[in-house]
Amino acid sequence: xxxxxxxxxxxxxxxxxxxxxxxxxxxxxxxxxxxxxxxxxxxxxxxxxxxxxxxxxxxxxxxxxxxxxxxxxxxxxxxxxxxxxxxxxxxxxxxxxxxxxxxxxxxxxxxxxxxxxxxxxxxxxxxxxxxxxxxxxxxxxxxxxxxxxxxxxxxxxxxxxxxxxxxxxxxxxxxxxxxxxxxxxxxxxxxxxxxxxxxxxxxxxxxxxxxxxxxxxxxxxxxxxxxxxxxxxxxxxxxxxxxxxxxxxxxxxxxxxxxxxxxxxxxxxxxxxxxxxxxxxxxxxxxxxxxxxxxxxxxxxxxxxxxxxxxxxxxxxxxxxxxxxxxxxxxxxxxxxxxxxxxxxxxxxxxxxxxxxxxxxxxxxxxxxxxxxxxxxxxxxxxxxxxxxxxxxxxxxxxxxxxxxxxxxxxxxxxxxxxxxxxxxxxxxxxxxxxxxxxxxxxxxxxxxxxxxxxxxxxxxxxxxxxxxxxxxxxxxxxxxxxxxxxxxxxxxxxxxxxxxxxxxxxxxxxxxxxxxxxxxxxxxxxxxxxxxxxxxxxxxxxxxxxxxxxxxxxxxxxxxxxxxxxxxxxxxxxxxxxxxxxxxxxxxxxxxxxxxxxxxxxxxxxxxxxxxxxxxxxxxxxxxxxxxxxxxxxxxxxxxxxxxxxxxxxxxxxxxxxxxxxxxxx
Ligand code: NFS
Numbered sequence: 001x002x003x004x005x006x007x008x009x010x011x012x013x014x015x016x017x018x019x020x021x022x023x024x025x026x027x028x029x030x031x032x033x034x035x036x037x038x039x040x041x042x043x044x045x046x047x048x049x050x051x052x053x054x055x056x057x058x059x060x061x062x063x064x065x066x067x068x069x070x071x072x073x074x075x076x077x078x079x080x081x082x083x084x085x086x087x088x089x090x091x092x093x094x095x096x097x098x099x100x101x102x103x104x105x106x107x108x109x110x111x112x113x114x115x116x117x118x119x120x121x122x123x124x125x126x127x128x129x130x131x132x133x134x135x136x137x138x139x140x141x142x143x144x145x146x147x148x149x150x151x152x153x154x155x156x157x158x159x160x161x162x163x164x165x166x167x168x169x170x171x172x173x174x175x176x177x178x179x180x181x182x183x184x185x186x187x188x189x190x191x192x193x194x195x196x197x198x199x200x201x202x203x204x205x206x207x208x209x210x211x212x213x214x215x216x217x218x219x220x221x222x223x224x225x226x227x228x229x230x231x232x233x234x235x236x237x238x239x240x241x242x243x244x245x246x247x248x249x250x251x252x253x254x255x256x257x258x259x260x261x262x263x264x265x266x267x268x269x270x271x272x273x274x275x276x277x278x279x280x281x282x283x284x285x286x287x288x289x290x291x292x293x294x295x296x297x298x299x300x301x302x303x304x305x306x307x308x309x310x311x312x313x314x315x316x317x318x319x320x321x322x323x324x325x326x327x328x329x330x331x332x333x334x335x336x337x338x339x340x341x342x343x344x345x346x347x348x349x350x351x352x353x354x355x356x357x358x359x360x361x362x363x364x365x366x367x368x369x370x371x372x373x374x375x376x377x378x379x380x381x382x383x384x385x386x387x388x389x390x391x392x393x394x395x396x397x398x399x400x401x402x403x404x405x406x407x408x409x410x411x412x413x414x415x416x417x418x419x420x421x422x423x424x425x426x427x428x429x430x431x432x433x434x435x436x437x438x439x440x441x442x443x444x445x446x447x448x449x450x451x452x453x454x455x456x457x458x459x460x461x462x463x464x465x466x467x468x469x470x471x472x473x474x475x476x477x478x479x480x481x482x483x484x485x486x487x488x489x490x491x492x493x494x495x496x497x498x499x500x501x502x503x504x505x506x507x508x509x510x511x512x513x514x515x516x517x518x519x520x521x522x523x524x525x526x527x528x529x530x531x532x533x534x535x536x537x538x539x540x541x542x543x544x545x546x547x548x549x550x551x552x553x554x555x556x557x558x559x560x561x562x563x564x565x566x567x568x569x570x571x572x573x574x575x576x577x578x579x580x581x582x583x584x585x586x587x588x589x590x591x592x593x594x595x596x597x598x599x600x601x602x603x604x605x606x607x608x609x610x611x612x613x614x615x616x617x618x619x620x621x622x623x624x625x626x627x628x629x630x631x632x633x634x635x636x637x638x639x640x641x642x643x644x645x646x647x648x649x650x651x652x653x654x655x656x657x658x659x660x661x662x663x664x665x666x667x
Pocket of ligand 1: 297298314315335336444445446447474475476477517518554555557558
């Protein structure tokens, strides 16, 4: 943690576009999250989560052995309560988003919205049949109505089991059932987190953390999965598409509108409205060449992977986008939106527009979004942005942008590996079994200005790729990797191990598969489910050689994600600040980190660990993958065994003279 020391732009970020804007911030005397992190010394007691402010007898701070809160709460109880409250908030954020999507599906099915259609009817029918909703002879609207009702009911359900858990492997469902942690309803478990952690309730750390698992499962396999399903039905299941990322996607001669936040409902409609001739003409009348939509954060991923709309950046680039002076409007909905945007925007002409019923920011313009008038609202917002074009002052857009091929949904991977008639995960499983692919890893989650922006995401990704680990990424992590060229086939392949390169060349995929936004971590879960179903890599997710990583995490959502990934059986490593840290002066603070690691390994077959050093993260990841390979009886990973695929051999041969070619081919 570097609080107190003023860092240089190069220390702030590895990304040249961000460095350029951070220099500009200094020249203009503007603060950013980076400089505020320098100035803000984190409270050491809060950092270890050894502070309890659940009632007003405190706040109680535990700093030495034997000390308890005024009510008698021990360090481990306090830490477990703080941890589960993070899970509850994170699960609530994802799941409330999922609920809104399900309600929108219902409204679209009933013809009550403006501009939306049921775009992926095949996925709608497929999902409906998974839940025994009749599909034969019924219209898409009738099916969607039933599916929406079923999904909406999962949030407030009081008894039974959240229905979408049926998409986890049977063996995993049994683990949860045995532990008594099958979530009954998504909201119910979140509410119970708050009840249990009220003063005088659950005071057994292990028991509290069992419920954290239950709540998080309701997020990953419930709320988040529902959000992803409905987004695909309404906006189309992603398939690979060419896009671009980084601040250089902003255009100096067009009206720049940045969509930021998480929900695809408004951002997709903004994209639709930006393509209407009347709006384009309006922009031209204002002296611009057109309208350029780009995204920040997970909304960026939603429109990038479906429409190829460029992503201006990840979480820590939101302030920097405004500092280019080229953004006419930044339209935000929910989550990961810094309040500082409004203050930054006051120095430029950018209008920050809040749109969610749930989110207002003092000083921002509020234009409430309503699905029933979606297209009209989107057009109005764009007209406002166009009107603002003439107020532009000096602009400075960093000339950095990278190509990216996002859009690897679970459905697309299935198709890519076997075509329409033989769609299958078999080639993927075979590649892992043969050792061409050593194992799998998911790198996900935020950026955190306490560390160097993008550095851990990229460094870990590069090391794992060299070791033939196939990566799936979402959220801010995928944007970080895209910026350094890891998300396109050609550019990425010279940085990966020989076995993995063969597979990428043969199938035509980048070595890092971009699977979408943060709620789309649910796609990673369903991919793992299918890997189990395909056979050969164990009977349960916990047997697959796979690791989850969130190297630059900062949000409560990331804690919920890590918890459901572990609950699903995947060893997970987070870095940066641990939300519950052991203080050597407080022996009881050893208990919760232990419960999260070896304790959870005994219960659900996977640990949650917090590690900061890159070399240790990489070596532990590879060691875990190799251990799982050995337990499955697979051949030990041998980097020398592969790497002479037809394609790379052809390229070599083509570069030779005619005589040498003959020699190479016939010997
Ligand atoms: Ni997920 Fe982190 Fe936010 Fe998306 Fe980025 S910060 S927890 S990746 S944008 S949600």
